Amino acid sequence: MSPWDILALEPTGDQLAIRRAYARRLKVTNPEDDPDGFQALRQAYEQALLHARRQVPDESVAAAETAEAPPHAVDGTSEVPAGPMPAEVPPPEPTVDEAVVRHVALCNRLGDLLSTQSPAEPAALKDALAAVLASPALIHIDVQNRTEDWLARLLLSTAPRSDVLVPVASAHFRWDAAKAHTQTPLLAAVQKRGRDLAFLAKLGGRDHAYAAAYRLLQAPPSRYSPRLRLSLPDLAKDVRSLMTLIRNDYPSLRANFDTNVLAAWEAYLAAEPVSAGLAWLLLATPLFLAAYVYLQVNLSPEDLAAAWPVGFLLIPPLLAAAGLVYRLGVRMPARWLRRRWARDAGPAVRLGWAPLSLALIPLALALPPSVGIPVTAAAATLALWWAGLFQMVYANDTSRQAVRILLANSIPLVFWLFWIGSLLPAAQVPAFAVAVAGALLATSIGAGLLTRWWYGEIEQPRRRRILAGLALAALLTMGLLFAADTAPGLLPWAVAAVTLVQILERVPSLALSGEAAKRRYYAVWGTGVALRVAHTMASAVDTRDVLLIGGLVLMASVLGMIAYQLKRPQAA
Structure with missing residues (x-):
């Protein structure tokens, strides 16, 4: 098996991509449980890096190595230039310890922005995350692994404030492209959060079937709202379906709704409101009954026989009666059984x-x-x-x-x-x-x-x-x-x-x-x-x-x- 197969990566000269692939595989390869697999992974990583360095040197790594070791003369002695450094020569890169300290400070700043009482602006959050992802300390595998896990936990624990950062982090660490067997449960949860947010974005559009229900879930229901009672299609039914869908398939999206609003809607729906169709039937029943009685009183039997069947006027009242029997005889006892x-x-x-x-x-x-x-x-x-x-x-x-x-x-x-x-x-x-x-x-x-x-x-x-x-x-x-x-x-x-x-x-x-x-x-x-x-x-x-x-x-x-x-x- 080639090193690229072990790393689950296409052959490339990008050393950063190799490090990321190695980091992903390292999370699912435990040295204690699978020492042979870990040794093979390490050898594949070193061979891939060697292949990449022969093709295109990694400028960031070369700069770091140059900064970590003093230059040497041809004869092997240290060569320390005398006098001030020329202005055109860039300052030396920070050492590993300094880079890690700065990286920790950048991570703490991002965590503080997500944890403050007043939400930070999305632009400030994106800038803070960009600074973390651009940190030179991430060229080290251990730092990258710890940062990736820390960031995944931070994004999940601070939702929905961190929603704007999920696509950026997923694209940078390629969480969406990772296959199931290379993912930890933590990264799978972040990937699931990204899919949930994509569904939430669709709900915000006008074309989605539950768009109206989503807008209604932004505020508590009005118990006597004619719009809820009489709208066709039945908006209360759509809200119930959307809440069930979120509860079963997109549970992380509950954090994007006000808990008091959701509790108010659950109480409203638990009260078994009359559906819109039954409400219209109940409102129209007196009119149909009045028309039926009027025709029976004012028309002769011959005229009734010649006219269209008057009995059709009784269909809406019968449907309304059947709806009430169903509500009182089935729905309400079912609600009682759920409690008792x-x-x-x-x-x-x-x-x-x-x-x-x-x-x-x-x-x-x-x-x-x-x-x-x-x-x-x-x-x-x-x-x-x-x-x-x-x-x-x-x-x-x-x-x-x-x-x-x-x-x-x-x-x-x-x-x-x-x-x-x-x-x-x-x-x-x-x-x-x-x-x-x-x-x-x-x-x-x-x-x-x-x-x-x-x-x-x-x-x-x-x-x-x-x-x-x-x-x-x-x-x-x-x-x-x-x-x-x-x-x-x-x-x-x-x-x-x-x-x-x-x-x-x-x-x-x-x-x-x-x-x-x-x-x-x-x-x-x-x-x-x-x-x-x-x-x-x-x-x-x-x-x-x-x-x-x-x-x-x-x-x-x-x-x-x-x-x-x-x-x-x-x-x-």
């Missing part, structure tokens, strides 16, 4: 809605139709409320991508159920439809909780055993489908079994790779299209064939997903 029931709820409480929603499907078939509809509707509502409530408390990110994927995974099942719905007893269809809709929506709304539980709380060996049990359930369901083909009484239970297996496999299916998921859905949809074409063009496939073939295809897709994961332990 912090994060100590066990899996049974956090995920109890999932088995409840699955139990609705066999319950809808077992109960008499007169009782099944209200019972399944009430239980489905409870499961949806439960799932949404704990999703907000324990998974505030809402895992929107997981929700979309789970809903997409439900599409083949929904089409299959819609197609074979006519085979089910007519009296059981309403309750069964409510139960299936409740189970699908509940498991989609609580997608964040389910994925965290499956991939975060269940160990891999146990997941593999559960997947094996799900494969057995899919095989038994396939047998039940064949039995239902000759025993009509088993048909509703076969449909329920297919539905349950399909719902249970949706979260594990998130581990499929993109290519595997594509192949799976191409096969499912290709079979569905073939059945549809055969049924339409040749009348060769009836609904009972769709029941059997479609159910078998759905179960085969489940078995394929399980086989894929069992063969790839990292996916399970």
